Amino acid sequence: MLEVDNISKSFGTVQAVSDLSFAARPGSIFGLLGPNGAGKTTTIRMILDILAPDRGEVRWAGRRVGPHIRHTFGYLPEERGLYPKMKIHEQLMFFARLHGLSADEARRRIATFFDAFRLNEYLKRTPAELSKGNQQKVQFIAAVVHRPPLLVLDEPFSGFDPINVEIVKDSVRELVAEGTTILLSSHRMEQVEELCEDICIIDRSRSVVAGNLRAIKRAWPNRFVRMTNLPDMSFLQRFPGVVATGASDGVAHITVPAGTDAAALLRAAVEHGPVDRFEVAEPSLTDIYLHYVKPEGAAA
Amino acid sequence: MTTLALLVSRDYLTRVRSRGFIIGTILGVLGILALSFIPVLGRLLGNLFSTSIALVGPDPATTAIVQRALTGDYRVAVQKERSLGPTLPADLKKKLLAGTYDAALVAYRTPGGQLGFAYYPVKSAGVEEQEVLRRRLLQAAIEADFQAREAVQVAQALHFPFTTTNLNGRYRNAAEVGFAQGLVYFLLILLYISVIMYGVYVSQGVIEEKSNRVMEVMIAAVRPNQLLAGKIIGIGALAFTQMLIFAAVAGAMLVVAGRHVAGPMLLPAGSPAQAAQGNVLSMLATVPLSTIVYLVIFFVLGFFSYAAMFAGVGALASKAEDVQQANGLLIWPLIIAYVVALFAIQTPDKPLMVVFSLVPLFSPMVMFTRVAISVVPLWQVGLSIALSLAAIWLFTLLAAKLYRVGVLMYGKPLSPKEVLRALRAPA
Numbered sequence: 001m002l003e004v005d006n007i008s009k010s011f012g013t014v015q016a017v018s019d020l021s022f023a024a025r026p027g028s029i030f031g032l033l034g035p036n037g038a039g040k041t042t043t044i045r046m047i048l049d050i051l052a053p054d055r056g057e058v059r060w061a062g063r064r065v066g067p068h069i070r071h072t073f074g075y076l077p078e079e080r081g082l083y084p085k086m087k088i089h090e091q092l093m094f095f096a097r098l099h100g101l102s103a104d105e106a107r108r109r110i111a112t113f114f115d116a117f118r119l120n121e122y123l124k125r126t127p128a129e130l131s132k133g134n135q136q137k138v139q140f141i142a143a144v145v146h147r148p149p150l151l152v153l154d155e156p157f158s159g160f161d162p163i164n165v166e167i168v169k170d171s172v173r174e175l176v177a178e179g180t181t182i183l184l185s186s187h188r189m190e191q192v193e194e195l196c197e198d199i200c201i202i203d204r205s206r207s208v209v210a211g212n213l214r215a216i217k218r219a220w221p222n223r224f225v226r227m228t229n230l231p232d233m234s235f236l237q238r239f240p241g242v243v244a245t246g247a248s249d250g251v252a253h254i255t256v257p258a259g260t261d262a263a264a265l266l267r268a269a270v271e272h273g274p275v276d277r278f279e280v281a282e283p284s285l286t287d288i289y290l291h292y293v294k295p296e297g298a299a300a
Numbered sequence: 301m302t303t304l305a306l307l308v309s310r311d312y313l314t315r316v317r318s319r320g321f322i323i324g325t326i327l328g329v330l331g332i333l334a335l336s337f338i339p340v341l342g343r344l345l346g347n348l349f350s351t352s353i354a355l356v357g358p359d360p361a362t363t364a365i366v367q368r369a370l371t372g373d374y375r376v377a378v379q380k381e382r383s384l385g386p387t388l389p390a391d392l393k394k395k396l397l398a399g400t401y402d403a404a405l406v407a408y409r410t411p412g413g414q415l416g417f418a419y420y421p422v423k424s425a426g427v428e429e430q431e432v433l434r435r436r437l438l439q440a441a442i443e444a445d446f447q448a449r450e451a452v453q454v455a456q457a458l459h460f461p462f463t464t465t466n467l468n469g470r471y472r473n474a475a476e477v478g479f480a481q482g483l484v485y486f487l488l489i490l491l492y493i494s495v496i497m498y499g500v501y502v503s504q505g506v507i508e509e510k511s512n513r514v515m516e517v518m519i520a521a522v523r524p525n526q527l528l529a530g531k532i533i534g535i536g537a538l539a540f541t542q543m544l545i546f547a548a549v550a551g552a553m554l555v556v557a558g559r560h561v562a563g564p565m566l567l568p569a570g571s572p573a574q575a576a577q578g579n580v581l582s583m584l585a586t587v588p589l590s591t592i593v594y595l596v597i598f599f600v601l602g603f604f605s606y607a608a609m610f611a612g613v614g615a616l617a618s619k620a621e622d623v624q625q626a627n628g629l630l631i632w633p634l635i636i637a638y639v640v641a642l643f644a645i646q647t648p649d650k651p652l653m654v655v656f657s658l659v660p661l662f663s664p665m666v667m668f669t670r671v672a673i674s675v676v677p678l679w680q681v682g683l684s685i686a687l688s689l690a691a692i693w694l695f696t697l698l699a700a701k702l703y704r705v706g707v708l709m710y711g712k713p714l715s716p717k718e719v720l721r722a723l724r725a726p727a
Contacts, residue, residue, distance in 0.1 A: 012721075048520045067523065071303070075520040081513025086314050094310050098303060098521045142517065 001026055002047065002150055002181055007056035009042055015205050016042040019056070022200040022210045024181050026149075029172070031196035031213070032185040033285075035293055039205045040185050041078070044152055047183065048075055060150060071099055074148030078155045078185075080139050082127040088138055089123045092145060099146035106145070113141045117167060133164055140168060144175060151175060152183045157191060169195070193285040201292050208292040217282040224281045225254040225265065230273040239265060251277065303522050307530025311505065312537045324497075325542050329549050351375070351421075351429070354392055354401040356383045358409045362444050366407050369440035373432060377401060383408040386418035386463065396422050399650065405433075407440075415441050416461035423647055423674070429478075434462060480591075481645055484672045487595055488645075490546060491665055492638045495602050496631055498539035499610040503623050505531050506614030506703075515707050524703045528696070532607045539603060591672045601688040602664030605695060606634065612699035615706030616719060633661045641665040648674035658684050660691030698723055 002024040009017045017039040024030035034040050045051040047058050049070040058065045083091055089110065096106035114120050117137045127135050136159045144151060156172070157165050172195065176182060186192050192199065193213070200210035209216060229252040236242045241257040242265070256265065262280045269275050283291075315321055352375040357363025363378055370376045381389050383406050388396075392404055403421040410416050417437050419430070441460040509515045509527075518527055609630050617623040640662060644653045648670045657667035658680065667684040670676045705722040 050519050071521050073520065075517060077513070077516040077520075079513040079516050081509075081516060083314070083509075083514055084512055085318070086310075090314075094306065095517070095521075097306055098518075 001059075001061060002030070002183065003059040003062075004043070004047065005056050005059060007043070007046055007053040007058060009039075009046060009051060009054050017046070017053075017202075018205045020200075020202065020205075020207050021056075022198075022207065024183055024198065026181050027176055027179045028198065029176060029182040029184050029196045031192040031199040032183055032202070033187075033189075033192060033199060033289060034202040038202045038293075040202065041154070043202070044075075044154060044183070044185065047150075048073055048152060072146070072148055072150075074099070074143040074146065074151040076140060076143040076151075076153045076156055078158075080136065080159075082135065082139060082142070084128045085126050087124055087126055088119070088130070091127070092138065092142055095142040096145045099148070101146050109145050109147070110141070113145060116171065117141065132159055133161060136160055137164065137168075140171070144171070147175070147178070148180065150181045150183070152185075154185045155187070156184065157186070157188060189285045189289060199285070201289060203293045209288065213285070216288060220283045220288070221258055222255045222283065223258055223260065223262070224283060224287070225256055225262070225279070226251050226281065227254065227266075227269060227278040228252070228273075228275050230269065230275070232272050235268045235272055238268065256280075304526055304530055304533075307522065307526060308534040308537065311531055311534025315501070315535070315538050316541060321538065321542070325545055328542065328546055332546060332550050333553060351402040352377065354379055354395070354404040355407065356381050356389065356392065356404065357407045358383050358415075362407060362415065365444045366405070366437070366440045369436045369443070370405075370433075373436060386416060386461070388418070388420050393420070396420065402647075410461060414460060415444050417441075418463050423649070437462060480673060483591070484645055484669055485642075486550065487672070488638065488641050488665060488669060490543060491595075491599055491602060491668065492634065494539045494543055494599070495606050495664075496634055498535050498603060499606040499630065499634075500627055501535050501538070502531055502607045503610040503614035503617075503627060505535060506611055506707075507617055507623055510615075510617075510707065519707055524707055525700050527707070528611055528700055528703050532604065532611060532696075536600070536603050536607065540599075543599065594668055594671045597685065598664040598668040601685065601692065604692045605661055605664070605688060606630065608692060608695035608699045612695070612702040612706075615699070615703040634665075637662040637665040641669045644669040645673055648676075654680065658687060660688045663688055 004020060004022050006019050006021050007017060008015075008019055020039075020043060022030070032040055032043065042051065046053045047065065049058070049065045049067070060069055063069070086094070092110045093103070093106050096109065097103065101109070114123065117140075119134065119137060119141075122130055122134060122138075127138065130138065140156065143153070153172070156168060160168060172182065184192065184196060196213060198211060199213050199216070201208050229247045229250050233244060233252065236244060236254065239256065239260055242260060243255050245253045245255055247253065256262070266275070266278050269278065353370060354377050355363060355367060355370070356379045357366060359382065367376050367378055379389075379392060381392070383389075385408050386406055388404055388406060395401065396404055399422070402423065403419065406418040406420070408416050408418070419433065421429075437460070509518065522530075610627065613623055613626040613630065617626065637656075640653070640656045644657070644666050647653060653666060653670060656662045657670050657676075663684045667676070667681065671681060701722050702719065705718065
C-alpha cells in the first residue's frame with residue numbers, strides 16, 4: 001500500500017505540490033493525471049524519495065519511504081535515458097544489481113524479459129544502435145527487471161507502435177497480477193481508463209479529484225445521452241436539468257442529471273420521431289478531466 | 301556488491317575498455333618512449349636560471365681568473381675572505397642557508413700548490429649543472445697554473461681536485477641529484493596531465509548522465525552523494541590504472557636506457573653525469589621508497605581536490621558546451637601549481653615554495669616536488685596533507701550540494717542565485 005499523506009513542496013516562491021493525499025492499493029494501477037506543470041513529476045519524485053516533501057510524508061507498507069526501501073522501487077521516467085555506449089545486457093545487469101538483485105537472479109530475469117520482448121538479437125548491442133522502440137523496451141525492462149513492489153510509470157506507452165503497446169500492457173497486467181502496485185502517469189486518457197482502478201487528478205499543485213474511477217463516474221452528477229437527432233427536440237424541456245449540448249452527424253449530445261429517468265426520456269423521444277440510437281453513458285475520463293482541469297490562464 | 305562498488309565498477313569498466321582510453325594510453329606510452337631518447341630535460345632545466353655563486357679565492361689574482369671564467373654562466377660575488385683549504389667558511393655557510401646565494405665556490409691551493417675547487421650548492425646540484433661548472437673551472441685552472449708551471453704539470457692540472465658537497469645532505473653524490481630531478485620532472489608532467497585529463501573526465505561523466513537522462517533513473521535508485529562518490533572513485537581508479545601503465549613503461553625504459561643508450565651520449569669520460577647514465581639501475585635503487593609513496597599520496601590528494609570541483613561544475617551545466625568555460629577556470633590553479641613546481645625543482649626550500657607547498661590545490665604538486673628533491677620538515681608535510689584533506693572534504697561537501705540540486709535540472713544551467721541557495725542549504 002502506497003500512502004501519500006498530505007505532502008507539500010515548494011521551490012522558492014513556486015508552490016509545486018500542495019497538501020496532496022491519495023493511496024494506491026497493492027495489485028492495482030493508480031492513475032495520476034494532470035496538465036503539464038501541475039506537479040506530477042514533483043509528486044513522483046517525492047514518492048521515490050528523490051525530493052523530500054516540505055510537509056507531510058509518503059509511506060510504503062506503513063513505513064516512511066527512505067533509503068531502506070526506495071532502491072527496490074521501479075521507475076520509468078518520462079525523460080528516457082540509457083548509457084548510450086554500454087551494451088544492453090551489461091546495462092540491464094547494472095540496473096538490476098543496483099536495485100538489489102544478485103548477479104544470477106539478474107541474468108535469469110533479463111533472459112526471461114528478452115524472450116518476452118523479442119530482444120535477444122540485441123544483447124550485445126549498445127542503445128545507440130537500437131531503434132527508438134527497442135530502446136524504449138530496454139528502458140521498460142530496466143525499470144521492472146527487479147520486480148519492484150512499487151512501479152512508477154511516467155508516460156510508459158509513448159514512443160511505442162500499437163503492437164509494442166500491447167506487449168508492454170501485457171507485461172504491466174502480469175506485474176499487477178503478481179501484486180505489484182503501479183503508479184501510472186499519463187496524458188492518454190483511454191489508456192488510463194482502461195488500466196486504472198483508482199485515479200487522482202491534480203491541477204495547479206492541488207488534487208482536484210481522487211478516488212475509485214468507477215465510484216467517481218457513478219457519483220457524477222450528470223449522465224450523457226447520445227441519441228438520434230430528431231427535428232423536434234422540445235420534449236427535453238419537460239425534464240428538469242436536461243440540456244442539449246449540441247449535435248453532430250445526426251447524433252444529439254444531451255447532458256442529463258444523474259437521477260433522470262432515462263426510460264421516460266426514451267419514451268418521450270419515441271413519440272417525437274423514429275429513434276434508432278439511444279444510449280446513456282457515464283462520463284468518460286476525458287469528461288471528468290476537462291471538468292476539473294481549468295484551461296491555462298483561467299482563474300483557479 | 302554494494303551500491304557504491306557497483307557504481308565505481310561501472311564508471312571504471314566502461315571507460316577502461318573504451319577506445320578513447322586505450323588510444324590515449326597507447327599514445328602516452330609512445331610519448332614516454334620518445335621522451336626516453338631525448339635526454340635534454342636536465343639541460344633545459346639547468347638553463348632556466350643562472351646561479352649566484354659566492355666565490356672565495358686563495359689570492360686576488362687567482363680569484364680574478366676564476367671569476368672571469370665563471371662570469372656569463374653565473375652571477376659571481378667575490379668574498380673578502382681568503383681560502384686556506386677546501387672548507388667552507390662558517391659565516392658564508394650561514395649566508396648560504398639564509399638564501400643570499402645559491403652556492404659557494406671555494407678555490408684553494410692544495411699543499412702541492414695545485415689549484416682546487418670545492419663547490420657548495422644550497423639546493424642540490426644537477427649533473428648537467430656540475431658538468432658546465434667543471435668545464436668553466438678547467439679553463440680557470442689552466443689559466444691560473446700556466447703562468448707558473450711547466451707543461452707537464454698542465455696535464456696534471458687537468459685533473460684538478462673538484463668536490464661537490466650538497467648542504468642539505470640528502471644525496472651522496474651529484475649523480476643522484478640529477479637523477480632525482482629528472483625523475484621529479486617526469487612525474488610532475490604525469491601528475492599534471494592526469495589530474496587535468498581525469499578531472500575533465502569527471503565533469504564530462506556527470507554531464508553525460510544528465511544530457512542522456514540516465515540521471516533520472518539513477519537518482520531514483522541511489523543517493524546523489526553515492527553517485528558523486530562512485531563517479532570520482534571510478535574515474536580515479538581509471539587514472540590510477542593509466543599511471544601504473546605509464547610508470548611501468550617508464551621504469552622499463554630507464555632500465556633499457558641505462559644499458560644501451562648511455563654509452564654514446566656526449567659526456568666527458570669519468571664525469572659524474574656519465575657515471576650516472578652508465579648505471580641507471582643502481583640509480584633507480586637510490587630513489588627512496590618515500591618518493592614513490594609520496595607520489596601516490598599527492599596524486600590521490602591532487603586528483604580528489606580537483607575532481608570534486610570538476611564534478612560540481614558538471615552538475616551545474618546541462619550541456620557539454622556549458623562546462624568547457626568553467627573547466628577552463630578550474631585548470632588555472634593546476635597550471636600555476638605546475639609552473640611553481642618546476643621552479644621548486646631548482647629551489648625547493650625558498651619561503652615562497654614552502655607557502656605554495658602548504659596551500660591546497662597547489663600543494664599536491666609543489667609539496668611532492670619538495671619532498672622528492674629536498675629534505676622537508678615532517679610537520680610541513682603533515683600540515684600540507686592535512687590542509688589538502690580538509691579542502692577535499694570541503695570541496696566534496698559543496699559538490700554534493702550542487703549535485704543534489706543540479707542533477708535534476710535539465711535544459712537550463714543553474715543561475716548564480718540558485719547555485720548560492722544550493723550551497724547554503726544544509727548538508
